[in-house]
Amino acid sequence: MNTTAKPSPEVLRDRLIDEIVQNRVAGLYDPRVEEAMRAVPRHEFLPAVSIETAYANEAVTIKDNPAEDSLPFSCASKPDVVFFMLVQLELGPGDRVFEIGAGTGVNAAYMRYLVGPTGRVITGDIDSAVTAYARKTLDATGYGDIEVLTRDGALGAEELAPFDRIIATVGVWDPSPAMQEQLTPEGRLVIPLRWRGLTRSVAFARQPDRLLSDSVKMCGFLPMIGQDGEHSGYVNDDHLIRLFWDDDQPIDPSALRTAVSQPGTVAWTDTTVGPAESFDGVWLRLSATEQTTCRITVKPAAIDVGLHRPAIPALSPALVEGDSMAYLTLERITTEEVAEPRFRLGAAGYGPAGGTLAERLCAQIRAWGSARTAEPVISLFPAGTSDDQLADGSLIEKPSARMVITF
Incomplete structure (x- = not known):
């Protein structure tokens, strides 16, 4: 007892x-x-x-x-x-x-x-x-x-x-x-x-x-009920690869069916991280520089049959344009015997423009690598604010606000 x-x-x-x-x-x-x-x-x-x-x-x-x-x-x-x-x-x-x-x-x-x-x-x-x-x-x-x-x-x-x-x-x-x-x-x-x-x-x-x-x-929170500007869809019928994107982005997941059925390419950077080091700032930089930034979720079965593993399979940033995409990936660069492993960051590309998208993603990885703790400044202007009244930065249109991200 x-x-x-x-x-x-x-x-x-x-x-x-x-x-x-x-x-x-x-x-x-x-x-x-x-x-x-x-x-x-x-x-x-x-x-x-x-x-x-x-x-x-x-x-x-x-x-x-x-x-x-x-x-x-x-x-x-x-x-x-x-x-x-x-x-x-x-x-x-x-x-x-x-x-x-x-x-x-x-x-x-x-x-x-x-x-x-x-x-x-x-x-x-x-x-x-x-x-x-x-x-x-x-x-x-x-x-x-x-x-x-x-x-x-x-x-x-x-x-x-x-x-x-x-x-x-x-x-x-x-x-x-x-x-x-x-x-x-x-x-x-x-x-x-x-x-x-x-x-x-x-x-x-x-x-x-x-x-x-x-x-x-x-942070992570459940979405507010009644706001319908976020969309999601599966790349193919087996529901192993899913994209999440915003209302202002012309993304069609089904256009990537052919791309993900073929071998992709990987571009690597010299930017490395440790096992407990967050690299989430890469996503922030992408959102401020690439209008095609979205989220990809990949189930293990897709990786088992050859898809390159996203850096975090449950939620990684991706760039999607038409029938091509690239997403953040990583690989271990130290041996198993090393107590403190290191990983280098890169991008996996698929489709005709996959290589180009991967290189663009890598450019933002490098930018993050040289200023890892930098936080953007976000300005919310009322909808209808004229362009000449906005702050300098990347503009994202919301129904009720004009959002500007500045690094």
């Missing part, structure tokens, strides 16, 4: 926050956010899972999606991502904040702690089952004064605006007018912004003519 006592929720919570603070995955820290996450009992917002699961540094699904190759409908976000996004938000005592995506309610509770007794927290979700869940957990944990609204978060809450802060805990492809206009003149917006197949938590400060980023960090 095992009589070893299990750690208490408080001990497990402190261990989790200790890990987050020590690792600082996005390099961001605020002692007030640490205090809030130590004070709020996350496990009480996840009563259906074990205490150990509640305090693991992992996302927890609270509503599944039965469709093939689909993400869940709703999740509790990874705690370390919650931490750095709250740091990006820069909440202060007395702030009024609107959250898009109610989730379990725990993020609203953290924010309630941060804004203090004179602040106000409103959280909303388009799914009535999600808002009912959040309302129940918030009431049960002593946060009954947090307002929970069932509505499309992209519309904001005009009757309660303006807000000092707005945060989204769902992936936003099109930053709506409400996200831009319902902020105070000195307000901040933090959203998991989606473009060209990638997602970044971007913190924006409101300027007179635009929203201007001051922090861009890697």
Whole structure:
């Protein structure tokens, strides 16, 4: 019989926050956010899972999606991502904040702690089952004064605006007018912004003519329901190779059927990485320089029959033009006996223009290699802003915003 006592929720919570603070995955820290996450009992917002699961540094699904190759409908976000996004938000005592995506309610509770007794927290979700869940957990944990609204978060809450802060805990492809206009003149917006197949938590400060980023960090979030500007499709009928692209990109996956059935070519660079070193900045640079940038997902069966392995098979950047494509790849360049392996980065090309696309991708690998920690500046201008009023950089058109990325 095992009589070893299990750690208490408080001990497990402190261990989790200790890990987050020590690792600082996005390099961001605020002692007030640490205090809030130590004070709020996350496990009480996840009563259906074990205490150990509640305090693991992992996302927890609270509503599944039965469709093939689909993400869940709703999740509790990874705690370390919650931490750095709250740091990006820069909440202060007395702030009024609107959250898009109610989730379990725990993020609203953290924010309630941060804004203090004179602040106000409103959280909303388009799914009535999600808002009912959040309302129940918030009431049960002593946060009954947090307002929970069932509505499309992209519309904001005009009757309660303006807000000092707005945060989204769902992936936003099109930053709506409400996200831009319902902020105070000195307000901040933090959203998991989606473009060209990638997602970044971007913190924006409101300027007179635009929203201007001051922090861009890697993250992953479920997409916001009702934003239909992202598309996906399989290259062939066996569903082993899938592309993800934006509404403004003329990409047809089926045009690549012939290309992927033939041997490809690989171009290599001298840029190398270690096993724990992120090279995700390559994707960011591609999105700012190549209008054909998208995402490729490859299942192991495709690699088993000869397709070059993408750098990360589940999500790697690709360039697609007509019947040709190239995507990021890597290979080990040290022997098995070396304790700290190194990998060089390159690009695999397919189709008539595959070699040219691979070389263009390699050019951005090299640019990243010489400035690995550089973050772009992202400007969101209202739709309809004239070209002469835009910042210098690469322009990506969204229905509600003109997005400019500048390195």
